[in-house]
Amino acid sequence: MTFLLTEDQEMLRDTAMAFARDEMPVTRLRQLRDSGANGVDAETRQKLAELGFFGVIIPDEPGGEHFGLVGLGQVLEAQGRTLAPTPVLQTALIAASALQLGGSAEQQAEWLPKIAGGETSFALALDETAHFNPLGVATEAESNGQGYTLNGMKRFVPDAHHAEMLIVVARTFGEAGDRHGLTLFMVPADAKGVSVQALNSVDSHGAAHVVLEDVMVPGTAIIGAVDKGADVLEPVLDRAAIGQAAEMLGSADAAFEMTLEYLNNRKQFGQLIGSFQSLQHRAAKMFTELELTRSCVAAALAAVDDGKSNVAELASLAKARAGELIHLVSNECVQMHGGIGMTDDADPGLYMKRARVQEALYGSASWHRDRYARLAGY
Amino acid sequence: MAYDESVDLEQFRAETREWLEENCPPSMRTPMKDDEIVWGGKREKFKNPEAKLWLERMGEKGWTSPEWPAKYGGGGLTRAQNRVLQEELRRIKARPALFSFGLWMFGPALLEFGNEEQKLRFIPDIVKGKTRWCQGYSEPGAGSDLADLQTRCEDKGDHYLINGQKVWTSYADKADWIFCLVRTDTSVKHEGISFILFDMESPGVEARPIQLISGESPFCETFFSDVKVPKDQLVGDVNGGWQIAKRLLQFERSSISAGGFGGTGGSGILGPEEYAKMHIGTDNEGRLIDGDLRGRITDHKMYAKAFNLTVQRQAEQAKAGQQVGHTASILKYGAAKMNQDRHELLVEALGTEGLGWEGEGFDPSAKKVTRQWLRSKGNSIEGGTSEINLNVISKRVLGLKDHK
Numbered sequence: 001m002t003f004l005l006t007e008d009q010e011m012l013r014d015t016a017m018a019f020a021r022d023e024m025p026v027t028r029l030r031q032l033r034d035s036g037a038n039g040v041d042a043e044t045r046q047k048l049a050e051l052g053f054f055g056v057i058i059p060d061e062p063g064g065e066h067f068g069l070v071g072l073g074q075v076l077e078a079q080g081r082t083l084a085p086t087p088v089l090q091t092a093l094i095a096a097s098a099l100q101l102g103g104s105a106e107q108q109a110e111w112l113p114k115i116a117g118g119e120t121s122f123a124l125a126l127d128e129t130a131h132f133n134p135l136g137v138a139t140e141a142e143s144n145g146q147g148y149t150l151n152g153m154k155r156f157v158p159d160a161h162h163a164e165m166l167i168v169v170a171r172t173f174g175e176a177g178d179r180h181g182l183t184l185f186m187v188p189a190d191a192k193g194v195s196v197q198a199l200n201s202v203d204s205h206g207a208a209h210v211v212l213e214d215v216m217v218p219g220t221a222i223i224g225a226v227d228k229g230a231d232v233l234e235p236v237l238d239r240a241a242i243g244q245a246a247e248m249l250g251s252a253d254a255a256f257e258m259t260l261e262y263l264n265n266r267k268q269f270g271q272l273i274g275s276f277q278s279l280q281h282r283a284a285k286m287f288t289e290l291e292l293t294r295s296c297v298a299a300a301l302a303a304v305d306d307g308k309s310n311v312a313e314l315a316s317l318a319k320a321r322a323g324e325l326i327h328l329v330s331n332e333c334v335q336m337h338g339g340i341g342m343t344d345d346a347d348p349g350l351y352m353k354r355a356r357v358q359e360a361l362y363g364s365a366s367w368h369r370d371r372y373a374r375l376a377g378y
Numbered sequence: 379m380a381y382d383e384s385v386d387l388e389q390f391r392a393e394t395r396e397w398l399e400e401n402c403p404p405s406m407r408t409p410m411k412d413d414e415i416v417w418g419g420k421r422e423k424f425k426n427p428e429a430k431l432w433l434e435r436m437g438e439k440g441w442t443s444p445e446w447p448a449k450y451g452g453g454g455l456t457r458a459q460n461r462v463l464q465e466e467l468r469r470i471k472a473r474p475a476l477f478s479f480g481l482w483m484f485g486p487a488l489l490e491f492g493n494e495e496q497k498l499r500f501i502p503d504i505v506k507g508k509t510r511w512c513q514g515y516s517e518p519g520a521g522s523d524l525a526d527l528q529t530r531c532e533d534k535g536d537h538y539l540i541n542g543q544k545v546w547t548s549y550a551d552k553a554d555w556i557f558c559l560v561r562t563d564t565s566v567k568h569e570g571i572s573f574i575l576f577d578m579e580s581p582g583v584e585a586r587p588i589q590l591i592s593g594e595s596p597f598c599e600t601f602f603s604d605v606k607v608p609k610d611q612l613v614g615d616v617n618g619g620w621q622i623a624k625r626l627l628q629f630e631r632s633s634i635s636a637g638g639f640g641g642t643g644g645s646g647i648l649g650p651e652e653y654a655k656m657h658i659g660t661d662n663e664g665r666l667i668d669g670d671l672r673g674r675i676t677d678h679k680m681y682a683k684a685f686n687l688t689v690q691r692q693a694e695q696a697k698a699g700q701q702v703g704h705t706a707s708i709l710k711y712g713a714a715k716m717n718q719d720r721h722e723l724l725v726e727a728l729g730t731e732g733l734g735w736e737g738e739g740f741d742p743s744a745k746k747v748t749r750q751w752l753r754s755k756g757n758s759i760e761g762g763t764s765e766i767n768l769n770v771i772s773k774r775v776l777g778l779k780d781h782k
Binding site: 002003004033061260263264270272274275276277279280281283284285287288291292293294295296298317320366369370371372373374376377378 | 602637651652655660664665667672673675676677680681683684685687688690691695698702705709711712765767768769771772773775776777778779780781782
């Protein structure tokens, strides 16, 4: 394993950072929010597609070279810096990984190029309660002779309010809580019986509840094996958690820089507030946490590309630490900005709002701490 | 023909492996025992005779300090060769031949600031473990504000005369020589400090061990009354000692953060989760019954993992020639926090088993935990307090300004 980027990955990082800064700054999120777009940004999606950001882990030819999850992590970190709402995590990471890990040759040939080209966007419809609980899926998929009939409800699905395709996790066997019996289905978002209720979320990225009512899908829509969806879902969710952590690292980094900038400019009592030791020490601790978390994210991304056996452990490490980091940094960002930090005009609040959503997705810090302990046997 | 370093390295690896096979004694390939650590110097007893042999052989090769120049007794290896050597040492689980402030702190500073004569005189005996050095830095009135030190050093024409007191001098009672910060000008602060070396057997030197809350006495109060020091033992310029002092502190902080504050190697101490399983118990899924303690142990273990990954990341970046900033302070701060948290959890998980002091009735490893828990409180004080480290991070790394 290495913590260093290849030359290609370094170039990708530079491009992604420049794009986030120039084309989707925080003001873009504000525009989308104030115009009621609810995080849907077709123009940016098009530009991301042109840059090839949807195909970072997808080779041109099967078995060919790509930038790896390490590469995709750079793109996600960049968009985290400016809180940009994009379909990259759901589509370029989650859907692409699910197809790569569990898709048939036909499915891969059909969908991976569409993902890479930015033609089709996906959303993973998983959770059914207010907390991340992948094995808790109760949505039913009943065999109907020609295929399956889906019934159930998915809550707070990121990107489901604008995705063309859904990956629905449903139960073909057993009951909520069982690992065996889960199956992954690809369902067009406009299929008969699918209703999407868009949600206005605190981070202005939007999301949707998805109701599935007698939705008929053919057997060819299944990713992986019937009842054995968890074999695909679990590694996909580890990657999702790692990708989400990379995005959070970017957000934390940017919020920290903003804080530092303020400490170096704002004066009180005739002094820069950054000269007060109580603030200096808190800034130094935040920086230490940031550096430690950066190492965790980098190690987790690299472990996936290297096919290491400890991906789950590192995914939990990265996501849990990123969760703690982003709350620490975004809250301190508001506090150290004082009254300005409480205003809608200033950016700190946007980072704090987004932090809550980031933490809830793909397992909270507490969920991942619990799993980390289980993996370590105590 | 183009030079191919990898060919040379493979040959070096083969030779190294063969040499280690022949020269590393069997007991030196077993986990280190606390009482068999070799600190060298004139008074080293070598509890294990094979440790003596191992030090002599490694010292002869210069491999206690592989990258130091061969003309001073060092190994003269390139960075890449040293990596191979360390890999081969790890492969056979070889113990370090020598623990030494000379190797970790003083030697690197002397190589950078000493004159040729001083290097030739002092470095070879550090490499071979013949001289054990101690560090005369802190004083009763100069702790975190180290530059406020008052130990006087007067120029008496053909020698210097030293009067004053140092404190927290690690193992001063066991050391042969001291590298010492002294005041050569009382009219200025940082610019009046010099860096000087002298024999601990010089008349007028007295070291008294200080008993700590853990019951151990690794530190001393060290007194100097009219100690005469030859003039060629001052390093660098008169009044130029502060630069050397700061550089040496960096070496000290990185050696602390690289080695950490002790670990579990060979000491028989288990992780907090193991003690918790033993003394608190688990549910039918193997989870600790005490969910709150379980969460806090996990927090700590994650911090430790993140810390170790950061050490690796920075080593890789440094190797690749990337800027890693003032990382020594970050790691020193983190290492202290990590070790203290770990020992708090260990004692907590042990319950009353962790409350023994001495005598029968307690597991010996648990008694060791108790002592180490107390000792660990010094981790955020020694080598620069955590508060000083946070000052360094905020000012030098983050660029925050001084209070006016």
